Amino acid sequence: xxxxxxxxxxxxxxxxxxxxxxxxxxxxxxxxxxxxxxxxxxxxxxxxxxxxxxxxxxxxxxxxxxxxxxxxxxxxxxxxxxxxxxxxxxxxxxxxxxxxxxxxxxxxxxxxxxxxxxxxxxxxxxxxxxxxxxxxxxxxxxxxxxxxxxxxxxxxxxxxxxxxxxxxxxxxxxxxxxxxxxxxxxxxxxxxxxxxxxxxxxxxxxxxxxxxxxxxxxxxxxxxxxxxxxxxxxxxxxxxxxxxxxxxxx
Numbered sequence: 001x002x003x004x005x006x007x008x009x010x011x012x013x014x015x016x017x018x019x020x021x022x023x024x025x026x027x028x029x030x031x032x033x034x035x036x037x038x039x040x041x042x043x044x045x046x047x048x049x050x051x052x053x054x055x056x057x058x059x060x061x062x063x064x065x066x067x068x069x070x071x072x073x074x075x076x077x078x079x080x081x082x083x084x085x086x087x088x089x090x091x092x093x094x095x096x097x098x099x100x101x102x103x104x105x106x107x108x109x110x111x112x113x114x115x116x117x118x119x120x121x122x123x124x125x126x127x128x129x130x131x132x133x134x135x136x137x138x139x140x141x142x143x144x145x146x147x148x149x150x151x152x153x154x155x156x157x158x159x160x161x162x163x164x165x166x167x168x169x170x171x172x173x174x175x176x177x178x179x180x181x182x183x184x185x186x187x188x189x190x191x192x193x194x195x196x197x198x199x200x201x202x203x204x205x206x207x208x209x210x211x212x213x214x215x216x217x218x219x220x221x222x223x224x225x226x227x228x229x230x231x232x233x234x235x236x237x238x239x240x241x242x243x244x245x246x247x248x249x250x
Contacts, residue, residue, distance in 0.1 A: 018182045028053030029107075030061065031134050031162040038098075038119045039169040041172050045117050049134060051107040059137040060105040061113060065089055065163075067129040067218065087131040087163075096130055097121025098166065106123040121140060123171050126196040126219050127240055131163040169240040170194060177217060177237055178248035184230045186249055190217040198247075205231050 029051055035044040051058035065087035090096045099118045107113050117132065176192035190196055201212030210234070211226050217223050227233050234248045 058107040065131040128168040134162040181249040200236040
């Protein structure tokens with residue numbers, strides 16, 4: 001074997017050996033529920049953060065993000081939308097009209113903490129969507145020096161953030177969605193004032209049905225997606241307030 005090839009192989013073996021020596025783990029929290037609704041008659045909601053780790057404390061930050069209205073601007077192309085985040089940070093809690101209590105948590109091993117979200121602004125004509133980001137705070141790389149045996153231990157700990165979808169219902173709900181099919185292309189047009197979740201989608205041809213993806217269509221916007229074939233599709237449309245009805249394209 002050539003010297004360069006030998007050094008290359010040696011370096012790779014050393015790297016693999018180092019990686020396999022690292023103690024790894026996933027951050028042990030989960031959140032329930034993951035969807036909240038607010039309205040004139042429902043001004044507050046609670047969710048629970050669970051620390052599934054039986055040995056370590058969980059440190060959690062909670063922040064509020066708002067729906068990125070740039071996605072709804074007329075003329076924004078699908079390519080542009082792919083480069084835009086669905087939610088962006090609010091500059092202040094008064095901007096969202098939602099207050100988190102408490103915004104920071106320290107959770108004992110195996111325990112849980114209740115978090116309250118309070119609506120402080122009067123609902124508007126159009127539904128408002130927010131994401132409540134529950135973010136564990138961890139060190140990416142932990143290095144400890146054992147003085148007794150003069151060994152260094154390195155550890156990587158992966159963290160998973162959770163996003164809770166929060167919908168503030170408008171003063172008067174108007175759910176208006178149309179599915180226009182052009183060949184195998186489906187255009188979902190939302191002319192109402194609430195977002196519509198399209199779920200349980202399927203396309204049935206000759207007694208053979210194929211499941212479709214889940215889509216959310218925000219007020220005064222439209223989305224375009226392709227069906228497996230040029231045939232009608234059916235969905236269940238769900239929206240804030242508990243509304244749920246079937247819908248079918250042409």
